[in-house]
Amino acid sequence: MEKKISIKDIAKIVGVSPSLVSMVLNGKAKQYRIGEEVAKRVKETAEEMHYVPNMVAKSLRSGKTQLIGLIVTDISNPFYSAIARIVEDRASELNYTVLISSTDENLKNTERLVEVLLNKGVEGLILVPCDGSKKLVRKLQESHFPTVLLDRYFPDVELSSSCLDNYRAAEMATEHLLSQGYRNISLVAYNTKMQNILDRISGYEDRMKIAGLSAYIHVRKVNILNSKPDIRKALEELIHKEQIDGLIFLTNMLATNGLYCLNEMDVKIPRDVAVVGFNGSDAFDLFYAPITYIKQPVEQIAKEAIDILIKQINKINYTTKLFLEPELIIQQSSRRNP
Template sequence: MAKRASIRDIAEAMQVSISTISAVLNGKAAERRISDPLRDKILKYAKQINYQPNMLARGLRTGKSNIVCMLVEDISDPFFAAIAREMEKQMASIGYKIFYSSTENDLDIAQSLIQTYRDRQVDAYIIAPTPGLEKTIESLEAEQLPVVIFDRNLPKIETHNVLIDNLTGTLNATRQLVESGRKNIALVTLDSKQTQMMDRLKGYQDAIKNEKQKPIVLKLNYNRGVDDITPQLKDFFIKNASIDAILFTTNYLTASGLKALKNIGKSIPNDVAVIGYDDNTNFSLYTPTITAVSQPTKEIVVAIKNILQKLLTGKIKGKKETVLLPTTLIQRESS
């Protein structure tokens, strides 16, 4: 493999100092009073040999990598994938690149990834935290590294947060099912103590209590594929044959639930009304189309970028900032 060209190689070939080459390549030729002909000659030669800057070395010199890392549960999930796509655009607008990784909601994986990014001196962290990540985040903040938490928070520590009003999201979705005449409304959710899932459960419970209906709840373990949970869902729906509406608290639970309902011959919305969570393009392609609670992905990303930009430029000091954004219920044929 050919040796990677360095600033030293260019300096030797052009017979000028390394500092002159560095100034030109970093756009500081005018500041250093380097002549235009010499600047152009250096840039032409650098392009000719396909010079690529060593970003790690530049980061060591400047103390900045212009890289922000983002950790999410699963980058293939439609919600997190949409966040990642928009985040790339928003961070590029302020001169940063995004590196992202999946934690699989596993503490050990999350801690290992954060250490890897620390070793590479990334400038900031955007994290959808796993349970138990408090000490790691506190250590980042102790080093005065910018951190923004999103999707769910860690109540035991004070952080900058961008969150969704999940409680109102499921409250309104359940009310919509009640208003359409449904009497036996079930919730299919995850067996999770994370704040976003607890809020979605509470919103449903509050609406059901207000309407004096009986709660019907199925909690499933995280990290199960569609095929793994479909039998459990079928069994739950068969044992609770009076169910006439179902609210699912994630998009992948919705997909599994639709498969299970089809397998037992239930018609949507005639037999059972359905509302999903985390709207995505697939929901509008089903027959019938699926009503969903939509999270505002662009607004989430813009809020994260705005906080990070203030942190990176030293414009936030003292009290932590929390942004709470509303959901939208997108009405379609399934309810």
């Protein structure tokens, strides 16, 4: 087995002390007035010898691991995979490494993963909470462990969060369908107590009430873990019994499964029903009638989350709940005369 190169080995080759090598490799050459030529020789020798720093020893000395935990519900969801990529890139710019986990919307998984990441020495957490996780989130808040909620939040827990303005997003989707002349507009949501979904439902309902269309408010809630059969049942009732002419799906996964079901039912978009989704996906653009959707500022949501977390890690007393502006991308699926 090849011997691992140490600071002592580099010091011996260069002809200086191990402490001097350590100062140079830790970026403290100027602080300790080490000559540029000596510092250059140390760095070049370390590179030639393929020196790899002992991060465990370094973290023990400094009390910092430079690790951040990111817990999402489903990394295969395009929205969360995009979030993870941006968080990783931003963290790397700040010399942090991100450990990523998925909970599958399961409370026990969430609790276990938080414990695992804390035991691995992460300095902070970015967490997408699941249904029933308020108690866990409150514990993190009360322990003052650096934590930022992403995409979802709890109104009565004083913990930083970076989210979409979900109420406004649903308002925009509803206003757009109303402006196109649709009146019998329904909404398909997950059966959950998470605030982001509740805010979207409220935005839709309030806008329908303002338009004097309370009688046409239809909210169908489906199982978050096995939604396709529930979606099919809900759509058959809405299309054939309620005779809706507009439909809003509150997440990209709901929309993807919903479009599949509508296609199976031979429902034509927008001839039979207009459709608006959330978040967008390749499937939205490739559908025979490209889908209108609410676009989330994914990059801003992710970068704000990591920047807030770094402030907390650096002992800056900072708590904020961010609600970022949505954008409506109008395509063929919702136009009255496409």
